[in-house]
Amino acid sequence: xxxxxxxxxxxxxxxxxxxxxxALVHKVTKAQIDYQQVKFVKEPAVKxxxxxxxxxxxxxRKELEIGKDKYxxxxxxxVFPAKKEGKTFALAMETYGKGYxxxxxxxxxxxxxxxxxxxxxxxxxxxxxxxxxKAVEPSFTDQFKDIAIQEDVKKKSDGGKIEALSGxxxxxxxxxxxxxxxxxxxxELKDKLIS
Amino acid sequence: xxxxxxxxxxxILINNILLAKFLGNCPFLGTSKRMDTAMGMAMAVVFVLTLxxxxxxxxQYYVLIPLNIEYLQTIFFILVIAFLVQFVEIVLQKTAPAxxxxxxxxLPLITTNCAVLGVAIININEEFGFFKTMFYSFSSAxxxxxxxxxxxxxxxxxxxVRIPKPLDGTAIGLITAGLMALAFSGFAGLV
Amino acid sequence: xxxGKEFTxxxxxxxxxxxxxxxxxxxxxxxxxxxxxxxxxLAVTFVLVCANCIISLxxxxxxxxxxxxxxxxxxxxxxxxxxxxxxxxxxSLSTLLGIFIPLIVVNCIILGRxxxxxxxxxxxxxxxxxxxxxxxxxxxxxxxxxxxxxxxYGAIFGHNIMWESFRPxxxxxxxxxxxxxxxxxxxxxNFISMRQKAR
Numbered sequence: 032x033x034x035x036x037x038x039x040x041x042x043x044x045x046x047x048x049x050x051x052x053x054a055l056v057h058k059v060t061k062a063q064i065d066y067q068q069v070k071f072v073k074e075p076a077v078k079x080x081x082x083x084x085x086x087x088x089x090x091x092r093k094e095l096e097i098g099k100d101k102y103x104x105x106x107x108x109x110v111f112p113a114k115k116e117g118k119t120f121a122l123a124m125e126t127y128g129k130g131y132x133x134x135x136x137x138x139x140x141x142x143x144x145x146x147x148x149x150x151x152x153x154x155x156x157x158x159x160x161x162x163x164x165k166a167v168e169p170s171f172t173d174q175f176k177d178i179a180i181q182e183d184v185k186k187k188s189d190g191g192k193i194e195a196l197s198g199x200x201x202x203x204x205x206x207x208x209x210x211x212x213x214x215x216x217x218x219e220l221k222d223k224l225i226s
Numbered sequence: 227x228x229x230x231x232x233x234x235x236x237x238i239l240i241n242n243i244l245l246a247k248f249l250g251n252c253p254f255l256g257t258s259k260r261m262d263t264a265m266g267m268a269m270a271v272v273f274v275l276t277l278x279x280x281x282x283x284x285x286q287y288y289v290l291i292p293l294n295i296e297y298l299q300t301i302f303f304i305l306v307i308a309f310l311v312q313f314v315e316i317v318l319q320k321t322a323p324a325x326x327x328x329x330x331x332x333l334p335l336i337t338t339n340c341a342v343l344g345v346a347i348i349n350i351n352e353e354f355g356f357f358k359t360m361f362y363s364f365s366s367a368x369x370x371x372x373x374x375x376x377x378x379x380x381x382x383x384x385x386x387v388r389i390p391k392p393l394d395g396t397a398i399g400l401i402t403a404g405l406m407a408l409a410f411s412g413f414a415g416l417v
Numbered sequence: 418x419x420x421g422k423e424f425t426x427x428x429x430x431x432x433x434x435x436x437x438x439x440x441x442x443x444x445x446x447x448x449x450x451x452x453x454x455x456x457x458x459l460a461v462t463f464v465l466v467c468a469n470c471i472i473s474l475x476x477x478x479x480x481x482x483x484x485x486x487x488x489x490x491x492x493x494x495x496x497x498x499x500x501x502x503x504x505x506x507x508x509s510l511s512t513l514l515g516i517f518i519p520l521i522v523v524n525c526i527i528l529g530r531x532x533x534x535x536x537x538x539x540x541x542x543x544x545x546x547x548x549x550x551x552x553x554x555x556x557x558x559x560x561x562x563x564x565x566x567x568x569x570y571g572a573i574f575g576h577n578i579m580w581e582s583f584r585p586x587x588x589x590x591x592x593x594x595x596x597x598x599x600x601x602x603x604x605x606x607n608f609i610s611m612r613q614k615a616r
Contacts, residue, residue: 038480045475045487049301049494056498057297060505067508104291246592248446252439252525297501300519301493308489337489340442340523347516392608396438397600404596411593 066090069109073125073138076152077111080123080140084113088123093224097216108216110224119225121149124216128209131201132157135166139213141180143225148184151175151210156202163202171196175210183211230361237365240414243341244373245407250341254374255399257332264378268371270332272364274314275342278307279363282346283356303346308337341370377406420545427549434557434599435606437550439525443517444558445595451574454562456510457517458555460503462548464495464521465530469547472535479536488531489522496522526554565589565598 070089077088088111095108113121123140135156140149153167165171174193178184184207185191195203217224243249250271257267282303290296315333318326336342345366349359380402389398431437434444440461448454471491472479479487500518503511511518521527530550535543563573569590571579588594 034480038483041478041480042483042487042490045490049490050298053298053301053494053497056501060501063505064501067505071508071512104294248442248592248595249520251441251445255438255441298497300497300500300522301490303519304489304493304522305486308486338523338525338528340520343523344442344516344520347519351516390604392604392611393600394607397604397607400596400600400603404593404598404600407593407596411591 073109073111073154076125076138076154077123079152080138080150081111081113081121082149084115084121086112086114086117088113095216095220095223112224120144122217122224123149124213125154126209126213126216128205128207128212130156130158130166130205131163131199132159135202135205135209137206137209137213139210141213141217146180148175148178148180148210151206153206158199158202163196163199165196165199166202166206180214180217183214230358233358233362234365235416237362238369238372239410240416242369242373242407242410243345243366244370245403245410247344249344250339250370253335253339254370254377254403255396257335258374258378258381258399261375261378261382263332264374266328267332267335268374270329270336271339271341271370271374272367273329274307274311274333274336275345275367275370276360276364277314278310278342279345279349279366280356280360281310282306283349283354283359286350299347299350303343304337307342307346311337341366373406373410377403380406420541423542423545424549427546427551427553428556429553431550431553432557432606433526433550433554435603437526437529439529440554441599442520443524444561445592445599447514447517448558448562448565448595449569449590450566450572451559451562452510453513454558454560455555456507457514458551458558460499460514460518461521461524461526462551462555464492464499465527465551465554466544466547467495468492468527469530469535469543470540472531473538473540473543476536484536485528485532488528488536492527492531493522526550561598561602564602565594569594 066089069092074089081088091112091114093110093112095110096105097108098106100106109125111123112119113123121140121142123138125136125138127134127136129135133156135158136154138152138154140151141147142149151172153172156164156166158164158166171194175184178192184193186193186195186203186207188195193203193207237243241247244251244254253267253271257263285302285306286296286299290299290302311333315326318329318333345363348366349362352362354362381399384398393401427433429436434440443457443461447457468488468491472488496519499521500511503514503518530546534546538546567573567578568586569588571577571583571585589598
């Protein structure tokens with residue numbers, strides 16, 4: 032009996048010490064890990080849609096909770112502000128839209144002063160190569176530059192300015208819905224985002 | 227369904243866990259000198275790997291994520307696997323002595339078989355659902371078993387030939403495994 | 418002079434993974450370049466030294482029935498620390514090594530040294546043993562990485578060193594090349610030590 036007690040006590044102490052020190056290391060490194068992950072995955076897209084800033088948009092990012100995923104984890108909207116001399120003049124945010132094969136991630140850049148899009152970049156997709164996957168090409172994404180954001184962005188067939196990808200209507204719709212949801216967040220949360 | 231078939235072919239032949247992903251190489255070289263030990267190890271791995279893949283998946287989604295301690299994944303998974311192996315050992319001993327005699331001595335070796343922990347982590351990284359996890363774990367284990375048994379078949383013949391002294395043992399084993407990996411990479415055209 | 422002896426045996430007498438045929442998975446998987454090999458080797462060294470020291474310190478308190486479980490918990494804790502620190506400060510390396518960082522915990526070198534050495538010897542000896550074996554492993558991995566990188570990409574640590582018309586031998590950086598390369602290197606080491614013995 033004493034033998035078993037000893038086993039349990041020793042193992043518990045080892046586990047407790049291990050757990051405590053890991054929690055400590057986790058706490059110390061967490062901010063840095065988040066920063067690295069966001070930087071590694073998102074920075075290229077942020078750089079594509081924002082220019083002329085003198086801050087680090089990754090470091091100054093804001094995370095706004097916009098719902099929960101199916102495991103009950105909070106989901107965040109990532110917003111990257113571009114600042115010059117401390118003043119935010121443009122934002123980039125990543126939103127998602129449903130394409131032909133699952134979600135498409137789109138980095139949407141918005142010029143705060145002129146109220147126009149600075150451009151978009153596709154961050155993730157699983158569309159058909161050669162058809163829907165053409166969404167990543169500049170010939171498609173460049174169309175979004177300088178479009179006014181007062182109204183929803185639309186395809187030409189719906190009276191808008193965006194030429195749909197041929198043979199990939201669903202992909203185009205996915206990108207548009209991502210862009211429009213970014214605009215919606217922007218209009219709702221504008222004050223919070225710029226301050 | 228074709229999704230699952232593709233996953234299976236890929237896990238067994240194309241991305242074979244031993245020859246393309248390099249998981250579980252220690253037992254691969256250690257237990258392949260004789261056909262019967264290779265068979266025993268292969269069976270034990272199929273059994274434990276499928277079980278541990280499913281259980282670690284449950285641990286990840288019903289314990290680690292709700293408690294927000296995903297960073298402890300490694301430590302939890304290895305403990306789950308170690309306990310599972312012990313548990314399987316005891317259960318087999320009590321309920322199926324014949325099976326225990328066949329697999330028993332390989333079971334403790336499985337805790338440190340990195341294929342087991344590796345597949346558990348791959349399941350999470352690839353964001354597989356529950357059934358895909360089960361399927362992928364099983365297929366990977368079958369791939370492991372297949373490669374191990376084939377390799378043992380080749381290795382048994384080494385006893386009959388003269389091998390240059392410096393190459394004898396692990397060295398020739400590694401080179402043979404390389405040739406096998408080359409042969410398996412021919413399956414890449416299948417999908 | 419025990420310290421020196423325990424330290425240097427890792428470089429030849431027990432040089433992993435050649436003499437001590439343990440830890441083959443990371444050896445084969447991550448040595449596609451010298452940098453990856455070096456990174457992996459150092460990560461293993463860190464875990465090995467820390468785990469060896471702690472296990473040696475508390476070796477008298479651990480009941481022998483549960484020693485393996487205790488070793489696993491201790492090793493896994495240091496692996497998680499390595500994982501977190503690498504993600505925080507060497508992010509691109511940690512994505513390259515990927516799944517093989519958590520797999521350090523089942524690297525037989527760690528548990529092997531814990532069982533065979535650290536659980537029986539003092540802290541200083543265990544430290545020397547861990548450091549020596551760890552650095553030996555690092556050197557092996559880096560050398561293997563160099564060979565494969567030079568032949569497979571014509572570069573070393575990412576710098577081109579081969580002549581212009583050199584055609585990279587891409588077999589070397591693919592999985593089969595890993596096995597063959599390691600096998601030949603092992604044969605070479607066997608050959609050298611056989612010559613030494615014969616003398």
